[in-house]
Amino acid sequence: MAEQPVFLSNDVVARFLSYDELIPRLEEVLGRFSRGSSSDVVQPVRSVIPIHNHSGFLGLMPAYIAHEDTLCTKMVAFYRREENVNLPSTQATVLLFNPEYGNVTAVMDGLDITHKRTAAVSAISAKLLMPAQSDVLCILGCGHQAVSHYEIFTKLFSFKEVRVCSRRLETAERFAAGVQGPVTVLSSAKEAVHGADIIITVTNSSKPVLFGEWVKPGAHIVAVGACRPDWRELDDVLMRDAVIYVDSREGAAVESGDIILSGAEVFAELGEVLNGTRPALRNKTTVFKSLGMGIQDAVAAKLVFDEWKSSQ
């Protein structure tokens, strides 16, 4: 008879999930995904059901990675909260299976996985696409993802200045007081992005927050929010003028309002750049449109489970 699944709380997951181990695994799986062999990496586009009564949606994200025999599903609920509402914007649960029998081996809280793997993939895009001389980082939006993005970007790269701006000044000030390291808080997004070499948009906005005319030519934009086909973070000018990279072409064509509504062409998947089959056009203005993928959660969950198991 199959063993009962273990439950790993968010604290335990966070203890066993390090960026140093996560990043190379994400690079590897993104490369495999973009080679397009469905016998190696299987990941359907996320199924999403809207939760109309509560301004949220539930996404189901199954994935199977054959070479490491990882079978996993994340279920993630996201709500567009006002900042003064004291409820979480994201709840996530990850199920890790025994692929041979189909039983669940671990049930994990998926919050830390979601925060870290998203920020880690953004950092991979920056390694590949940000200008060689990048002095100024700007983060638009000061919620949970902003925290993990700040953490990994300031760990991996050295900026002369990190600026933040959120919809409300108090949110940006609270963010600045909570992170380890210097931050300049600005009340205007236009001022915050002026001259920035890299701009991360991590908002829950459904309308553009970043406009092409504000952006320094050659900057790299990491667009993490706007994950529904009718949500935007970037305007048409930026989407038209920049070279667009995505995590998954298939996902972007179904889920990204910035791509669908602007009619922008996708130039490459991040995995294609990692594989060397498409170039990293560092000298151009580039956008990495991130939507999040089940394979990213799967490699993170496997890492956590293996580390936890060897600690027992």
Ligand SMILES: NC(=O)c1ccc[n+]([C@@H]2O[C@H](COP(=O)([O-])OP(=O)(O)OC[C@H]3O[C@@H](n4cnc5c(N)ncnc54)[C@H](O)[C@@H]3O)[C@@H](O)[C@H]2O)c1
């Ligand atoms: N790409 C991925 O893999 C991935 C993964 C997880 C979350 N997300 C998305 O990332 C976004 C942020 O997630 P989160 O967990 O940090 O959400 P959150 O609710 O914690 O934070 C959202 C932040 O956006 C700010 N904001 C809203 N409108 C703004 C505007 N016009 N200008 C500046 N700031 C504005 C809010 O003030 C808040 O600080 C969401 O859209 C979420 O769906 C993407």
Ligand SMILES: O=C(O)[C@@H]1CCCCN1
């Ligand atoms: O890939 C994810 O986990 C997220 C969840 C919230 C919405 C966008 N994508």
